[in-house]
Amino acid sequence: MSSSKNTNPAFGNPINRSRFEGGSARRAQTKNDTPLITVVTVAFNCAKSIESTILSITGQSYQNIEYIVIDGGSQDGTLDVIRKYDHLIHRWISEQDNGIYNAMNKGIDLSTGEWIIFMNAGDMFDSNNTIDRISVGLNLKFAVVAGGVRYIYDESNSKVKHMKLKFAGYYMEVPHHQASFINNKLMKLHKYDESFRIRGDLNFMTTLYATGQNFLMVDEVICKVETHGVSAGLSKIHITEEIRAGSPIIKNYQLKCIAYHAMHVIPRLMIRRILPKRLEAKIRSMVKG
Template identity: 35%
Template sequence: MPLNNKLPKVSIVIVVRNAADKIEQAIKSVLVQDYSNFEIIILDGASTDGTIEIIQKYRADIAFFSTEKDNGIYDAMNKAIDKCSGDWIYFLGADDELYDPGVLSAIFKEQQNKEEVIFGNAYYLNRKTIRFGNMGRYSLSKHNFNHQTIFYPLSVFKKYRYETKYRIWADYFLNIQLYFKSSYTFKYLNVIVSRFNDMGTSGIHTIDLAFEEDRAKIIEEIFPWDVYIFFHLRKAFLWLQKLFRKKSK
């Protein structure tokens, strides 16, 4: 535990709609944590499948709960941020779980620098493998951090919010901005943070049309020159690889 015995408060946000078969396990994975200073914030998007009734069973352990229609998952996350009182914010998918009871203690056993964004690993349930490890600038040009492995200092959201026009990759856009265009640095901890449902919306190869439309502009305006060049060289290599495979058939 921190030497000054003052544990940082962690706000754990769950946004959900119609996840009656999963939400209870997500909540339980938080409640069994051996770390004492956290709060649970749940925003429900007007579920109709019994999700609300399950959440109500744990109402005494939830700092804030509301159920109302929203304009997508990132709109709900933005609303949830305003209800958080923690030093750090973590977003847990309604169909995901914290990996084990020691996750928060493992992350916050030492005081963390609030100018850093902390990330760890996720166990992918379908693939039965641990991903992604210690990502760097070139990895970020290929794919996003796993959202269920990241702890953001509250100060991030004093300046930034999720861009809601990106229905699937708003967190990717946020992370690109933070990594390349802000004063924050990203710190990797070799901790398995979550059990991630890689068959969910963000786990399968679903296309975010708005993000894809803006991708070239995002790359040009945000990526540093070396990452920009790496991205395009890799893109050309993959195109040639695909071409040669077609010809060899």
């Protein structure tokens, strides 16, 4: 990256040849009984999608928000979009990282809120009053307060799913990080295991469960996400990391996990790949109707 000496915060302050930082938003004056909620966006080469995420967060009716953006040294114009909204972001950093969980941990280190949620580039809150609706139920006796996800397949097809909290049997199910408000003291205590590539969020949730923490699942839809991303789909690393996360708390989880994916997950994915997109969309609309 350029080593420009420009120190205008709107353009980011160069720290070294590969790191820039900025953020000039000021905290809003709010009532003392409203908790500070940190929202973190992790981004890398996503110039086409990050703007909608930024506007979704900064357009929230809830005022007591700390907004942090961690960029992995993008070269596609992402940094230009971040700089455009410097006045709405409290802190942003752009530098090379060692993977998504390394970037997320940087956001955790910078955060000062009582609660933290990750809304990464391309993801959005479901509405502009989502945090307002959820904030009334945030109680620090819970480690996680989580809701549903609206999956966006295309312009006319979407599906809402409320994840269950399941740590037994043949598979695990935990709320997505985009739909989870996490007690930040516990987030800072455990953070994400950076040796995971795509299932670090699952590992974090199993860690909370193993240490006896309480979860609150609510009926509200928290976020909307497109059906692609780092952890979308299925791969060998997806399965091996799920086994690694679940084995400490579920007996014989390796065999159970492999059997579940072989009998349930892989056949569904194969059918989806075979079906023409139009037919798949038509089936979804019929099921939805």
